Amino acid sequence: MSLPDTFAQTMSGRAERPNREKVVRLNVEQASYAYSSGAQSAPTFTLSATSFQAHEREIVAILGPNASGKSTLLQLITGTIAPLSGRVELDGEETSRLDVRTRAQRIAVVHQESPAVYPALAGDFVLQGRYPYGRALRFANREDIEIARNALAQVGGEHLSKRTIGELSGGEKQRVILARALAQQPRLMLLDEPTLHLDIGAQVELLERLRQLSQENRYTVVVVTHELGLAAEFADQVVLLRHGRCLRVGSPAAVYQKELLEQVFDAPLDVELGPAGRPRVNLRARRGDEIT
Amino acid sequence: MRPLTLKRLLWTCGGLALLLLASVVLALKLGAVPISVTDLILDLGRIAIGRANELPTEYRMIVFDLRLPRILLGILVGAALSVSGASFQALLRNPLADPYVLGVSSGAALGSILALIIAPEFALITPLGAFLGAILTITGVYFLGRREGQLDSTTLLLGGIISASFFSAIIIFLMTTLAGRDLRGMVFWLMGDLSTPVSPAMQWIFTVGLLAGIGAIYSTSADLNLLLTGEREAAHLGVEVTRVKLVVYVSASLLTALAVSASGAIGYVGLLVPHIVRLIFGSDYRLLIPASALCGAITIVLADMLARTVVAPTELPVGAMTALAGAPVFIYLLRRGLP
Numbered sequence: 001m002s003l004p005d006t007f008a009q010t011m012s013g014r015a016e017r018p019n020r021e022k023v024v025r026l027n028v029e030q031a032s033y034a035y036s037s038g039a040q041s042a043p044t045f046t047l048s049a050t051s052f053q054a055h056e057r058e059i060v061a062i063l064g065p066n067a068s069g070k071s072t073l074l075q076l077i078t079g080t081i082a083p084l085s086g087r088v089e090l091d092g093e094e095t096s097r098l099d100v101r102t103r104a105q106r107i108a109v110v111h112q113e114s115p116a117v118y119p120a121l122a123g124d125f126v127l128q129g130r131y132p133y134g135r136a137l138r139f140a141n142r143e144d145i146e147i148a149r150n151a152l153a154q155v156g157g158e159h160l161s162k163r164t165i166g167e168l169s170g171g172e173k174q175r176v177i178l179a180r181a182l183a184q185q186p187r188l189m190l191l192d193e194p195t196l197h198l199d200i201g202a203q204v205e206l207l208e209r210l211r212q213l214s215q216e217n218r219y220t221v222v223v224v225t226h227e228l229g230l231a232a233e234f235a236d237q238v239v240l241l242r243h244g245r246c247l248r249v250g251s252p253a254a255v256y257q258k259e260l261l262e263q264v265f266d267a268p269l270d271v272e273l274g275p276a277g278r279p280r281v282n283l284r285a286r287r288g289d290e291i292t
Numbered sequence: 293m294r295p296l297t298l299k300r301l302l303w304t305c306g307g308l309a310l311l312l313l314a315s316v317v318l319a320l321k322l323g324a325v326p327i328s329v330t331d332l333i334l335d336l337g338r339i340a341i342g343r344a345n346e347l348p349t350e351y352r353m354i355v356f357d358l359r360l361p362r363i364l365l366g367i368l369v370g371a372a373l374s375v376s377g378a379s380f381q382a383l384l385r386n387p388l389a390d391p392y393v394l395g396v397s398s399g400a401a402l403g404s405i406l407a408l409i410i411a412p413e414f415a416l417i418t419p420l421g422a423f424l425g426a427i428l429t430i431t432g433v434y435f436l437g438r439r440e441g442q443l444d445s446t447t448l449l450l451g452g453i454i455s456a457s458f459f460s461a462i463i464i465f466l467m468t469t470l471a472g473r474d475l476r477g478m479v480f481w482l483m484g485d486l487s488t489p490v491s492p493a494m495q496w497i498f499t500v501g502l503l504a505g506i507g508a509i510y511s512t513s514a515d516l517n518l519l520l521t522g523e524r525e526a527a528h529l530g531v532e533v534t535r536v537k538l539v540v541y542v543s544a545s546l547l548t549a550l551a552v553s554a555s556g557a558i559g560y561v562g563l564l565v566p567h568i569v570r571l572i573f574g575s576d577y578r579l580l581i582p583a584s585a586l587c588g589a590i591t592i593v594l595a596d597m598l599a600r601t602v603v604a605p606t607e608l609p610v611g612a613m614t615a616l617a618g619a620p621v622f623i624y625l626l627r628r629g630l631p
Contacts, residue, residue: 078528104530111525120521120575127295128518132530137578138514140295184529 026054030086050246061231064241104132108181123161129183151182171202308586367589372547374588377562379544382516390563391548395455399429400552422549484558484611513577560618
C-alpha cells in the first residue's frame with residue numbers, strides 16, 4: 001500500500017475506529033512535583049507520580065477535593081512547571097520545553113473569570129486569542145477577525161461582541177473566555193474549575209458545548225473540577241486525586257465506587273448506574289435524609 | 293468587532309500631532325510680550341527660507357531663544373511622564389498608578405539632588421542619579437504593595453504616596469541645610485517647573501533617552517494589552533511576562549528620571565493624560581502609548597503657557613497647574629472604586 005493510501009485511510013477511519021486506535025495526544029507519564037518554601041527545606045506539598053493518556057476528542061476530568069493536587073497537575077500539563085520526575089508530552093513533545101509562544105498555539109487555558117482593569121469589548125477580548133500567531137504589534141488581519149468571529153459564534157455569543165466584558169453575566173463571560181481559547185486554535189484545552197461561578201443551567205450548557213466542540217474541532221479537553229455529578233455526566237476519563245496522590249484513572253463507571261468516593265470526598269454518598277452506563281452520585285446527609 | 297488597524301493608528305496620531313503643532317504656535321504667541329499669530333507664521337516662514345537675520349533681535353530672542361526651548365522641553369517632559377504613567381498602570385494593573393503618585397518622581401528628584409551634592413562638577417550626573425532614584429523607588433514601592441504574594445491596589449498606592457512625602461521631606465531637609473550650595477530651588481524639585489534652561493548636551497540626552505524609552509515600551513504594547521488581564525493569563529497566551537515587565541519597568545523609570553532631571557517632579561500628568569486618552573480612544577496600548585505621548589506633550593505645553601500668563605509677569609510653576617487639574621481626577625477615580 002502506498003503512503004498516500006495509508007494516510008487517506010487513517011484520516012477517514014478516524015471517526016469510526018474504536019478508542020484504542022486513536023492517536024495519543026496528551027501523555028502524562030509518572031509525572032511528579034514538590035513545592036517547598038526553600039531549596040533546603042522539606043516539601044510542603046507533593047504530587048506523587050501520576051500517569052494517564054488522553055486522545056483527541058476526549059474529555060478528561062481531573063477530580064478531587066480541595067488541596068488534592070488538581071492545580072499542580074494542571075500546571076504540569078500546561079508546562080508552566082516542569083515535572084521533578086517523569087514527563088508530560090503533547091503530541092510527543094514535552095510541554096515544559098516548548099517556548100511560550102508555541103505553547104500558546106497548542107494549549108489554551110481557561111481560568112476562572114479574572115476581573116478586567118479597563119473595560120474591553122468582548123470582540124476585542126476574543127481577538128486576544130490570536131496573539132500567539134501575530135507579528136510584533138499583532139494587528140489583526142482578516143483571517144484573525146474571521147477566526148475570532150467564528151469562535152464567538154461557536155459558543156453562541158455573536159450578539160456579545162460589541163458589549164464590554166464588565167456588562168456580561170457570569171455565563172456570558174464564561175462563554176467569551178471560552179471563545180478566546182477557541183480562537184487560539186489549540187490542540188489541547190484546559191479548564192480550571194470552569195463551572196465555579198455558574199448556575200446549574202449554565203454549567204450543563206458549558207459542558208455540553210465543550211463536548212460538542214471537542215468533537216467538531218478534535219480537541220482534547222482536560223477539566224479540573226470537584227463537581228462529581230458533572231464529571232460523571234460528561235467525562236470520558238476521570239483522574240481521581242487525593243492528598244497529592246493519583247488514586248484511580250478510568251471511565252466514570254470504573255472510578256465511581258461508593259466507598260472510594262466517600263473516602264476521597266469525606267462525605268456519605270450513594271452511587272447508582274444511570275441509563276447510559278454513566279454513574280449518578282447522590283449526597284447523603286449524615287442523618288440519612290437524602291439531599292441531592 | 294472593530295480592532296485597531298494601522299490606518300486608524302496613523303490617522304489618530306497625525307491628528308494629535310497637528311493639535312500639538314497648534315498648541316506650540318499658541319504657546320509661542322502668548323506670554324508677557326504678546327505677538328500676533330500672523331506675524332509669528334510669517335516669521336517662521338522667514339526662518340524657513342533662511343532670512344532669520346531680518347527679524348528684530350529683541351523679538352527673536354523672546355520667541356526663539358526663550359519661549360521655543362522651553363516649549364520643546366515641555367514636549368519632552370509631557371511625553372515622558374504620560375508614557376511612564378500609562379506603563380505603570382498596565383504593569384501594576386492599577387488605573388491610579390502614576391510616577392508622581394507612586395513616589396517615583398520624588399525618588400528621582402532625591403536621586404538627582406544627591407548626585408549633585410556628591411559630584412557637582414559633573415552636570416551630566418543628574419539624569420543618572422535620577423534614574424537610580426526612580427528604579428530603587430519603584431522596586432521598593434512594588435514590594436511595599438505586596439500582601440501575601442499578591443499586589444494589593446490600595447496598599448501599593450499608600451506605599452507610593454507615603455514614599456513621596458518621605459522623599460519630599462528629605463529634599464526639604466537637604467535644601468535647607470545645604471543652602472548656599474548651587475542647587476536649584478526647592479519649588480523646582482518638589483513641584484516641577486520648566487523655567488530653568490537646559491544645556492544643549494542635556495537636550496540631546498533627553499531627546500535620545502526619550503525616544504529609546506518610548507520605543508522600548510511601544511515594542512511591548514501588544515503584550516501590555518494582555519498583561520492587563522492578568523500575568524498568568526498573559527503567559528498562557530504567549531507573552532514572555534518576565535522579559536516584558538523588566539523592559540517596561542526599566543524604560544518607564546528612565547522616562548520618569550529624564551523628565552524629573554529636566555523639570556523636577558511635575559505631578560499628575562501621568563495619571564490624567566492616559567486616562568483621558570483611554571476615554572476618547574479606548575484602552576488598546578498600541579494606540580494608547582503614542583496618543584498619550586502626544587497628548588502629554590500638548591498638556592504640558594498648554595499648562596506651562598497658562599503658568600506663564602495667568603498672573604503675568606509673575607510665573608507659576610507648571611506643577612501647580614497640573615496638580616490643580618490632576619487632583620480632582622485622582623479623587624474621582626478613587627471614588628469610582630479600584631479594581
